[in-house]
Amino acid sequence: MAKVSINIATGSIQKEEIIVGIDLGTTNSLVAFINPEGNPQVINDAGKGLLVPSVVHFNPDGSVVVGNEAKQFLISDPQNTIFSVKRLLGRSYHDIENYKDFFSYKVIDDNSESLVKIKVGDKFFTPIELSSLILKELKERAEHALKTPVNRAVITVPAYFNDSQRQATRDAGKLAGLDVLRIVNEPTAASLAYGIGLNPEEEKTIAVYDLGGGTFDVSILKIQNGIFEVLATNGNTFLGGDDFDRAIVNYWVEQNNLTDHASDASLQQALRLKAEEAKKALSTQNLYNDQVADIPCAITRQMFESLIAPKVEETILACKNALTDAGLSPADIDEVVMVGGSTRTPLVKHKVSEFFGKAVHDKINPDEVVALGAAIQADILAGNRKDILLLDVTPLSLGIETMGGLMDVIIPRNSKVPTKAGRQYTTSVDGQVNMKISVFQGERDLVKENRKLAEFDLKGIPAMPAGLPKVDINFLLNADGILTIQAIELRSGVKQEVEVKPTYGLTDQEVEKMLFDSITHAKDDVAHRMIIEARTEGEQMVYTAERFLEKNGAYLSVQEIADSQKFIQDLKEVLNSGDKDLIHKKIDELNEFTRPFAERVMDQAIAQAMKGKTI
Structure with missing residues (x-):
């Protein structure tokens, strides 16, 4: 049954x-x-x-x-x-x-x-x-x-x-x-929420204008064969509807001579909430009139628009810059999609429409449009939309082993194939000339729980202090499922590469088991990972602090050296405690204690180096 x-x-x-x-x-x-x-x-x-x-x-x-x-x-x-x-x-x-x-x-x-x-x-x-x-x-x-x-x-x-x-x-x-x-x-x-890009036949260039509460960004996308390519992005991560609210609050503070109340946190919060209410009301009416604790709070739409005009202009400038980066003009844009609650402001819609020279898509609730599109993408992945061709994807994550035996994912599972991704690494010990690169496949945080695919040594890295060499590790996964791993040290050009076939010898049941295990052990894995990361960070801190005392002892007092060694010892003692908060606490204490004279030593070294030189 x-x-x-x-x-x-x-x-x-x-x-x-x-x-x-x-x-x-x-x-x-x-x-x-x-x-x-x-x-x-x-x-x-x-x-x-x-x-x-x-x-x-x-x-x-x-x-x-x-x-x-x-x-x-x-x-x-x-x-x-x-x-x-x-x-x-x-x-x-x-x-x-x-x-x-x-x-x-x-x-x-x-x-x-x-x-x-x-x-x-x-x-x-x-x-x-x-x-x-x-x-x-x-x-x-x-x-x-x-x-x-x-x-x-x-x-x-x-x-x-x-x-x-x-x-x-x-x-x-x-x-x-x-x-x-x-x-x-x-x-x-x-x-996707507007149905743009669902038809694999269509080719379009679109602009997505996203103005949220605290951030603004604009993206220029090219859609071809159901693939969305980001041509350019621009924006300001500290510009949004909150600035519109602040402009109204400042206006009311000025109108009512409230500058003496600037430190009154609860009044400020009450005014901010009232300003948010006014902003929303002015989307549909020309005058807002209310009060907060006997303070009159009135504003016209015309006044509001003149207050926020500079901010809206900033977003239009970002649109110009994004188009320049993409090598396009406003006429090349086929569709303009509006995202984020702050795009409800009529002035914003008007200015964006005017700049691109066309009506904007704003029928779907701008707060919801991204989540709705994500649900459509989820539906495509679930295989429920038969009209949409799902490109081949990689079934398991691919990555390399980093300090402490952790898996650092470079190509996450479900990435479209072919794909290319990379990351930059460095050495952890002074003078290190070789780097072992171990490649793994799987979803667990510890490499010992994953499947090893390959291992090779990048030899001939120039001997430099820890952290100075820059090693790019790139993963290229082609349409036939063959993975090429390439490591290159940027300063010397030393290069090494190896090819593997990640899916070789894996049954569907084994893939499923690996995915199932990763979810059932997620909590423990992450907790374990955080302890290892804290310990690794602590070890690096001990190494750096000891080297600092060795090199700069002459600049420090006997007391400073003794106290520093005590903080280093305290950190060493908790490294194997398995308590990440305690390790971070000791790292923080050592950091706070040594920072003032680390800065002093730096100043003295610069003064020494500049002696007799004019700038």
Whole structure:
């Protein structure tokens, strides 16, 4: 007798499993699915609303709230409330150095190229862990609303996300208990929602204008044979609807001479919320008139438009630059798609339409369009759209072994074939002249749980201090499924390559088992990975600090040397403790203690070098 699943919520016969589409946004996130009628639909769980604010709050007892409930703590408990975590995904501290004042929580500076961490109380979190909490909330809402388990998803990212940002998004999904089938560019998803690119015959060049709460980007895409190619992107990661709200608040502050109240956080928040209300109202009316605590808050649409005109002009300039980069003019663009809640502002629509010289696509709710497109992509991957040809994909991830026996994925599973991807690595020990490159296939975080495909040595790297050599490792997977791995040291041109066939000798059952194991062990794998990463970072810190004392002892006092050695010893003692937070705490303490005189030594060395020289 065959088993049939019935979805209790809809009463329809359940397909084997629902694959959802997720828009993981900077300001808000949402999740969509294909309903029984075959149409994409955003999931609204139990009246909580469609949008889940991308905000995570840590309560004093260690419990976590996400979304609407967390948003209220942005003012009352900012240091334990994390927002805009998407800006930190896959970023090193150097990447966000200039923006650290934007965040009200503590972003750890370990003064290196390693990825940022966020400190909350005594715990250290990576942006991956924090994003996974948002994804978990979306997964739970979807399961609650659909009354069915949700374990597989397509997640969208900005077109300009690099490899490590995409991998970080995948890892966040895995940690939330989701098998991430594909990472899709947000502009591609938005186009699919409008049905652009679904017909393999059509060839089009389109512009996707995406203005969200805190970020703006424009992408120029070429669609051919159902393949979306990003020709150019441009934008500003600190420009969005929040700026429109701020312009209104500043106007009211000026009108009512409220400059003395600038430090009143709750008044500022009340004004901000009222400004958001005014902005929305002015999309359909010419005057907004209300008050906050006896302060009159009135503004005309004309005034509002003159206040935001410079910001809108900035976005148009970005569109110009994107077209220039793509070597195109506005006349070459066939379609313009509007994405993001802030594109509801009439001035924005008008200016964009005027610039491109054509009507824009704005019929679909701009907050939902990306999630709906992700759901369509999920439906294509599930094989439910027979009219769309699915290109061959790679069944398992391909990557290399990095320090501590970890798997660093270079070509994620479900990537279209043929494909090419690469990443840059460096040495971890001074004077290292050889680098062993071990290639693995599989979904687990530890290489010992994956399948080894090849191993070779890149010899003849020039002897340099650790971190200076730059080794590019490129994976090329051709249409016949043959993988070429190429390693090249950029300074010397030393090169080595090897070919393998990843699918050789693997049955479908073995592939399935590898995928199943990766999901069942995801929690343990990630926890294990984080301990290994913390230990590796700690070992590097010890190595660097000891070398620093060796070389610069002459510039330091006896007390400074003794104290530094004590901090180094403390760190060494916890390296094998298996407690990642404790290791990070000791790294942070050593870092904080040694930074002032590391800077002093640097200044003295520069002064010495410049002696007698004029600039």
